[in-house]
Structure formats: C-alpha cells, structure tokens
Amino acid sequence: MSAAGVTEHGGSPPPGGEPPRSTLTPPPRVWWKRLGPDERRWLIVAFVWCLVLFSGMYVWLGIGEQQTPIESYRITTSDFAAEADTYIADRQVGEQDGVPVVEPIPGEDVYLVASQFQFRPILRLQRDETYRLLVSSTDVQHGLSLQPTNLNFQVLPGYLYVIRVTPDETGEFPLVCNEFCGLGHHVMTGKIIVED
Amino acid sequence: MAATANAPELRTCATTGFRVDESGRRLALAYAVAAVLMLAAGGVMAIFIALQRQGLPISDDWWYRLVASHGATMLLFWLLLFEVAALYWGSTMLLNARMRAPRVAWGVFGAMLLGIALAQWAMFSGNATVMFTAYPPLTAHPLYYLGILLFAGGVLVAICLFFANVVMARRERTYEGSLPLVVYGFAAAAIIGVYSLLTGAAAYLLLFLQSVGVLTEVDPALYRILFWGIGHGAQQVNLAAMVAVWYALIGLTLGGRPVNEGLSRFAFVLLIAFIHLGAVHHLMVDPGLGTSHRIMNTSYLLYLAVLASLIHAFSVPAGIEAAQRERGIGKGLFGWLVRAPWREPGFSSLVLSVVYFGFVAGVSGVLMGTMQLNMLIHNTLFVVGHFHATVVSGTTLAFMGISYYLLPLLARRELVGTRIARWQPYVFAGGVALLTLAMLAAGQMGVPRRVADLGYADAPVGVTQFGEGAVPLMMTLVSVGAILAVVGGVMYVWVMVRTLLVGERTDAPLANLALRFGPTAAPPPAPASELPHNGLKGRWARFEAPGTYAMVLFFLAWFVVLYVVAHFNLAQSWPVG
Numbered sequence: 001m002s003a004a005g006v007t008e009h010g011g012s013p014p015p016g017g018e019p020p021r022s023t024l025t026p027p028p029r030v031w032w033k034r035l036g037p038d039e040r041r042w043l044i045v046a047f048v049w050c051l052v053l054f055s056g057m058y059v060w061l062g063i064g065e066q067q068t069p070i071e072s073y074r075i076t077t078s079d080f081a082a083e084a085d086t087y088i089a090d091r092q093v094g095e096q097d098g099v100p101v102v103e104p105i106p107g108e109d110v111y112l113v114a115s116q117f118q119f120r121p122i123l124r125l126q127r128d129e130t131y132r133l134l135v136s137s138t139d140v141q142h143g144l145s146l147q148p149t150n151l152n153f154q155v156l157p158g159y160l161y162v163i164r165v166t167p168d169e170t171g172e173f174p175l176v177c178n179e180f181c182g183l184g185h186h187v188m189t190g191k192i193i194v195e196d
Numbered sequence: 197m198a199a200t201a202n203a204p205e206l207r208t209c210a211t212t213g214f215r216v217d218e219s220g221r222r223l224a225l226a227y228a229v230a231a232v233l234m235l236a237a238g239g240v241m242a243i244f245i246a247l248q249r250q251g252l253p254i255s256d257d258w259w260y261r262l263v264a265s266h267g268a269t270m271l272l273f274w275l276l277l278f279e280v281a282a283l284y285w286g287s288t289m290l291l292n293a294r295m296r297a298p299r300v301a302w303g304v305f306g307a308m309l310l311g312i313a314l315a316q317w318a319m320f321s322g323n324a325t326v327m328f329t330a331y332p333p334l335t336a337h338p339l340y341y342l343g344i345l346l347f348a349g350g351v352l353v354a355i356c357l358f359f360a361n362v363v364m365a366r367r368e369r370t371y372e373g374s375l376p377l378v379v380y381g382f383a384a385a386a387i388i389g390v391y392s393l394l395t396g397a398a399a400y401l402l403l404f405l406q407s408v409g410v411l412t413e414v415d416p417a418l419y420r421i422l423f424w425g426i427g428h429g430a431q432q433v434n435l436a437a438m439v440a441v442w443y444a445l446i447g448l449t450l451g452g453r454p455v456n457e458g459l460s461r462f463a464f465v466l467l468i469a470f471i472h473l474g475a476v477h478h479l480m481v482d483p484g485l486g487t488s489h490r491i492m493n494t495s496y497l498l499y500l501a502v503l504a505s506l507i508h509a510f511s512v513p514a515g516i517e518a519a520q521r522e523r524g525i526g527k528g529l530f531g532w533l534v535r536a537p538w539r540e541p542g543f544s545s546l547v548l549s550v551v552y553f554g555f556v557a558g559v560s561g562v563l564m565g566t567m568q569l570n571m572l573i574h575n576t577l578f579v580v581g582h583f584h585a586t587v588v589s590g591t592t593l594a595f596m597g598i599s600y601y602l603l604p605l606l607a608r609r610e611l612v613g614t615r616i617a618r619w620q621p622y623v624f625a626g627g628v629a630l631l632t633l634a635m636l637a638a639g640q641m642g643v644p645r646r647v648a649d650l651g652y653a654d655a656p657v658g659v660t661q662f663g664e665g666a667v668p669l670m671m672t673l674v675s676v677g678a679i680l681a682v683v684g685g686v687m688y689v690w691v692m693v694r695t696l697l698v699g700e701r702t703d704a705p706l707a708n709l710a711l712r713f714g715p716t717a718a719p720p721p722a723p724a725s726e727l728p729h730n731g732l733k734g735r736w737a738r739f740e741a742p743g744t745y746a747m748v749l750f751f752l753a754w755f756v757v758l759y760v761v762a763h764f765n766l767a768q769s770w771p772v773g
Contacts, residue, residue, distance in 0.1 A: 022448075022451050022452060022453050022713055023447035023452070023454070024290055024376050024378055024444060025376050025447075026373045026374055026376050027373065027374055027377065027457045028457075031374060031457040032458040033456060035456060035459065036455060036739065036740035037735065037739060038740055038741055038742065039510065039741075042510045043459075043507065045752065046506035046510075050499035050500070050503050050506070051498065053495065053499050053502070053759070054491075054495045054499050057491045057566060057567045058491065060567075060568050060763070060766075061487070064763075064766065064767065065767070065771040065772075065773075066767065066771060067568060068480060068481060068487070068567050068568055068570070068571060068773075069481075069773055070485070070486055072483030097657045098656055118656070119657075122657070130771075139333065140332075140334050141332075141333075141334070141416055143575045145642065145644055147642045148641075148642055149768075149770050150572050150576070150640070150641075150642040150769070151571050151572070151770065151772055152571060152575055152576060153481045153571070154479075154483070154574065154575075156416045156482065157333060158415070158416065159483040159484055160483065161482075161483035163772065164772065164773050165771070166770060168771065174661060176644050176659055177644070178575035178644030178645060178646075178647070179331070179575055180260070180334075180645075183256060183257055183260060183325065185260075185646065185647060186256060186647045186652065187652065187654045188655070189652055189655040189656070191657050
C-alpha cells in the first residue's frame with residue numbers, strides 16, 4: 001500500500017454535498033482491500049503472541065511446580081462429612097480456637113472441610129512434605145484461599161477436589177473463604193501450620 | 197404509537213442527515229434514560245460500599261445487600277438497558293429505517309422495568325443476598341429469579357426486534373450496500389447476546405424452579421457452566437458494543453473510519469466465533485474439568501478472540517490517526533494525537549476508554565485467563581479490579597462518551613453543561629484508574645472479594661494479614677478512587693438530566709460540540725494531492741498509521757513484561773498440583 005492508500009478511506013465528499021463516509025454510514029461498495037504494511041506486521045506479531053500465550057500453558061505444565069489440580073470425584077455431602085469426621089477423630093492432636101488441630105502423616109489423604117462458616121480442621125504439616133488435601137463443602141459453595149502465598153480454589157458441595165500441596169516455608173498460614181457463602185462470609189477462616 | 201401503523205414520513209435530522217423514525221427515537225430515548233437512572237442508583241450504592249471500608253457504620257448484612265444490588269444494577273441493568281438503546285438507535289436511525297413492532301417493544305420495556313423492580317425489592321429486603329452470581333445451593337426468593345428472568349427475556353426480545361429492523365431495512369433498501377461498521381458491531385454484540393442470555397436464562401430458570409419446589413437440587417458445577425455463559429458472555433456483549441461505540445465516536449468526533457474496513461469486520465467475526473469459550477475463565481480452579489478442556493476454552497481456542505481485540509487495538513487508534521492525517525493535522529509520529537480534539541467529551545472518553553481497556557483491562561483479563569496463573573487470582577480482589585477496568589473504565593466510559601451526542605439527538609434538545617461535559621471523562625477515568633489499580637494490587641496481596649470485614653474481627657480463627665503492610669493503603673486508594681469516579685458519574689448524570697429537562701428544544705442539536713459528521717459538520721478534508729507527507733523516513737513513510745504502529749508495539753512490550761512477571765510470582769508459590 002503506497003502513500004496513496006491513505007486517501008482511499010473516507011476522503012473527499014462524494015458529489016451532491018453528502019456527508020463524507022464514516023463508521024456511521026455504509027462503507028464503499030467494495031470494502032475489502034489489501035492490508036497495509038503496518039497492519040500486516042501487527043496482525044502477524046499479534047497472532048504469534050496469541051500462540052505464545054496458548055502454548056505457554058502447556059510449557060508451564062512441563063516446567064512449573066505450580067499446576068492447577070485436576071483430580072476430582074463426586075461425593076455426597078453426608079458421605080464427605082462422615083469420612084472427614086472419622087479422619088479428624090483419628091488424627092486429632094489438640095484444639096485451637098474451638099477448631100480441632102490435626103497432624104497428618106506426609107503423603108496421606110488429608111480431609112479439609114469447608115462449611116458455613118469455618119474451615120475444619122486446623123492442619124499441622126511438615127515443611128517440604130507433600131500432602132493430598134481432599135477438599136469439599138458440606139453446604140454451599142466456598143472459596144479456599146491459602147494466604148499469604150495466595151493460592152485459590154473453588155470448593156463445591158458434591159465434588160471432592162484433590163489438591164496436592166508441598167509447603168516450602170514454615171509458619172502459620174491463614175485460610176480465608178473468598179466465595180460469597182452467606183452473611184457470615186467474613187468470619188469464615190481456617191489455618192495451616194507448617195513446621196520443620 | 198398507533199400512528200406508526202400508518203407509516204408517516206420519516207423526519208430528516210438536521211444535525212446528522214439521517215432519516216428518523218419517531219417511534220424508534222422515543223424507544224431508544226426511554227431505554228437510555230432508564231439506563232442513566234440505573235447508573236445513578238448504582239453509583240449511590242458504590243459510595244456506601246466504598247465508605248464502609250473506611251469506617252462508615254453499615255451492618256454486614258446491609259453491606260452484602262448493597263454489593264449484590266450494585267452488581268446487578270450496574271452489570272445487568274445499566275449496561276444492557278443502554279445497549280438496547282444503542283441497538284434501536286443503530287437499527288433505525290443509522291439505517292434510515294423504521295422501528296418494527298413498536299408496541300411489542302414498549303411492552304417489553306415495561307416487563308423489563310417490572311423485572312428490575314422485583315429483583316431490587318428482593319435484594320434490598322434481604323430476600324436475595326446471593327450476589328449477582330447466585331451460586332446454588334444458596335437460595336433466594338423466587339421473585340428475585342423471576343425478576344432477572346423477565347429482564348433477560350426482555351433483552352432477548354429487544355435483540356430480536358433489532359434483527360427485524362435490520363432485515364426489513366435491507367429488504368426496503370433504506371441504505372446502500374453493506375451495513376455501516378457501527379451497526380455491524382452492534383449486530384455482533386446482539387449475536388453474542390443471544391447465546392449468552394439463553395444460557396444465563398437457563399441457569400436462572402433452574403434456580404427459579406428449585407426455589408418454587410419443582411426441582412429438589414441444582415448441580416452447582418452444572419450451574420456454574422451455564423451461568424458463565426451469561427456471566428462472561430454478557431461481558432462480551434459489553435465488549436462488542438463498546439468497540440462499536442468506539443467506532444461510532446471516531447465517526448462523530450473525527451469523521452473517520454478504520455484504515456481497513458475488512459479487517460475490523462473480520463475482528464468482529466472472530467469475536468462472535470470464539471468469545472463464548474471464555475465461560476471457563478471462571479471455572480479454572482473448579483473440580484471436575486480436565487487440563488486440555490481448560491486450556492482450549494480459556495484460550496478461546498488459540499486466543500483467537502484475543503486476536504480480535506488486538507486487531508481492534510490497532511484499528512481504532514489507526515482510524516483516529518488516519519482521520520487526522522487526512523486533514524493534514526499534526527506532523528511526525530504523534531502530532532495527530534497531540535493536536536486531537538481533547539476538549540470534545542466524545543473524543544477524550546474514546547481515547548481514555550481505549551487506552552485503559554487495553555493496558556489494564558485486557559492484559560489483566562488474559563493473565564487471569566491463563567490456567568495456572570488463575571490460581572493466584574481466582575476470587576481475589578484482582579478479579580474485581582479486572583472487571584471494573586473492563587466494564588467501568590472501558591464500556592461505561594465509552595457509553596458516557598457517546599451519550600453526549602446520543603441523548604441530545606434522541607431528545608431533540610441542546611446539550612446543557614458543555615463545560616462540565618468536557619471535564620467529566622477525565623475525572624471519571626482518573627477515579628476508576630485509581631480504583632482498579634488499587635484493587636488489582638490488593639488482589640495480588642491476597643485480599644478476597646465480597647468480604648465485609650477484612651480485619652476478620654469476629655472470626656474464631658483470626659486473620660491479621662489484611663490489616664498489615666500495604667493492604668490498608670490499597671483499600672484506602674480503592675475508596676478514594678471510588679469517590680472520585682462517583683464524582684465523575686454525578687457530573688455525567690447532571691449533564692444528562694439537565695439536558696433532558698431544561699435543554700433548549702431544537703431540530704439540530706449538538707450545535708455546541710465540534711461534530712465532524714453530518715451536513716453541518718466542519719469543512720471536508722483537503723484534496724488528496726495537497727496532503728502533507730507524514731514526515732517520516734524509510735519504511736515508516738509507507739505505513740498507513742505509523743504512530744499507531746509504534747504505540748501497539750509499546751503495548752505488546754508491556755503485555756509481555758506483565759506476563760513474565762506473573763509467572764515469576766507463580767513460581768514463588770508453594771508447589772501445588
């Protein structure tokens with residue numbers, strides 16, 4: 001497209017004093033024309049960037065340590081509540097703020113119950129060990145937000161979500177609910193404690 | 197309205213030269229006025245929501261009611277009512293065509309207002325504190341679901357009338373050749389609207405049936421897939437309508453058109469074809485979905501819908517640049533931009549909307565829509581920052597910009613408060629910029645959304661994290677930005693209301709704005725042979741929009757940097773999988 005191309009679009013008014021063509025009026029009869037050099041370049045660059053964004057997710061599957069969990073199962077809320085209660089009774093080592101504290105064995109399935117308005121139990125984990133957190137809700141939808149590392153997952157009643165975590169730092173890490181779950185949404189918290 | 201059955205002559209608008217059907221004009225005006233009132237109501241709620249964060253004593257219960265209603269009022273009522281006004285305007289006036297079935301359209305308008313009233317009653321009486329998303333098993337009063345269903349059904353009928361108008365205009369040859377680009381964009385929005393509203397209505401219908409006892413249970417995962425057909429689909433209606441309005445503002449304020457009409461139309465087609473896959477954006481850390489399903493959907497299949505936005509990101513500024521260069525305005529790479537009509541509210545809101553939408557809204561959206569990055573973002577305040585950047589600083593600002601032209605034309609009154617209108621886009625955009633950037637930052641610090649008390653004072657297991665560090669500062673900036681944005685909103689509503697009530701009646705409105713469109717527009721551009729060379733050397737001299745090309749490359753660099761930084765942040769998290 002040479003410099004003349006600049007004048008093709010819009011340009012001088014057609015005979016008869018009509019207003020010049022714009023985005024608000026029908027385009028010229030033939031409105032398909034070759035791309036200008038800058039448009040063509042941008043289109044190629046933009047499409048390549050889109051492909052990079054797309055393949056980036058697959059690349060991260062290969063190189064990243066942080067992956068979106070996909071393992072999940074159907075489970076009734078009553079079955080989940082019963083299994084979790086049994087687990088908590090087996091592993092409970094204490095109580096904090098009225099919530100049972102549980103010390104899981106590394107590698108095992110660890111139940112974490114979201115319900116209005118509490119995450120139960122408080123977990124005491126060991127650093128650099130991997131745990132399978134089995135997360136579900138016994139009532140409405142909740143959001144599991146692990147702070148301050150800021151990992152966030154959706155918790156649905158009727159669905160068991162298996163989230164494998166490997167804490168790599170020690171300390172106390174709060175859990176907050178970040179899916180609106182009712183008028184007590186802002187008191188729904190929990191805790192994970194990581195020790196050496 | 198009965199008169200339209202006898203098909204009276206269409207009036208010719210003295211300002212634009214379009215032929216105007218009275219019933220179409222009145223309908224579009226009614227929808228636009230209702231939309232502005234909804235915006236005003238949502239703005240009042242925003243003040244209380246923001247000031248509660250700074251200690252204004254509002255009960256938690258009422259704060260949640262306000263958040264629920266603010267969401268529905270702005271995201272559904274304000275935007276969709278304005279979009280229906282735009283659809284009626286585009287399919288009648290821009291095509292010199294008649295409004296079909298005006299009585300049906302008025303009936304639908306009434307039903308939609310009834311739907312709004314039912315939903316607002318349910319939310320404010322505490323019978324529907326389930327938020328706009330209404331995720332089951334949370335339940336609300338049946339009238340809440342019915343109200344939203346009435347409203348959504350009304351929009352669907354309005355979309356059908358839009359298509360009827362366009363088809364009949366084509367049959368009656370009220371316009372030559374292809375649809376104007378703006379109407380083409382509205383048609384894209386309407387098509388996306390059909391499927392997003394249908395899936396959304398299906399989701400709410402399930403909840404309605406459950407609330408009246410017909411169904412015993414609605415599967416929460418199924419509901420989420422259906423709902424985000426409307427939830428995200430409806431935002432793509434806003435996106436397509438916003439881009440169409442951007443093109444309309446180029447036409448009105450600069451008399452311009454895109455440098456390549458075909459490319460812009462192609463981008464709208466890409467948008468229609470691929471944007472609906474984006475529903476999975478909200479399900480990325482949900483149980484029950486596989487990896488490739490997530491990647492294909494969140495990438496809109498190879499990010500082809502993002503490509504559409506990247507095309508518009510070039511075409512819209514290039515349209516501005518070409519219109520300016522055609523008139524010989526500005527030299528060098530950016531002279532056309534420096535010497536642009538910055539005092540015209542339509543132009544300033546266009547540019548602010550485009551720039552902010554690209555640099556903040558679009559980029560934050562793509563980051564959220566990257567499968568693994570979503571773990572750091574899902575349901576944090578970052579999400580809220582993202583959609584305020586898209587629908588407030590993008591769509592709402594663009595709609596405000598075109599209102600300064602549309603409402604006087606529809607009401608046949610002179611714009612009142614031109615000086616306020618000149619400042620309004622800057623004030624509003626400044627406020628929303630502060631609000632959204634602070635929200636995005638707070639979200640990165642982990643602040644959850646829709647939480648009434650970030651101090652967690654009443655939580656048995658205390659959380660002190662959000663009372664420390666930079667979080668309180670960010671939340672203060674959110675409030676300050678919200679108040680500033682509301683000031684901008686008040687300026688807008690003030691100008692609109694004054695125009696409607698005390699504006700001088702005239703057959704040729706907009707005498708006090710610099711239009712470059714229509715028979716009364718500024719002088720036509722100089723003949724081609726006298727056009728100055730764009731003053732650049734080498735291959736840049738051959739470019740149609742060299743300034744725009746430089747700007748989009750800068751934008752891409754910004755995009756790449758943020759993408760890399762986001763992955764760096766992800767790598768700092770606990771190993772998870």
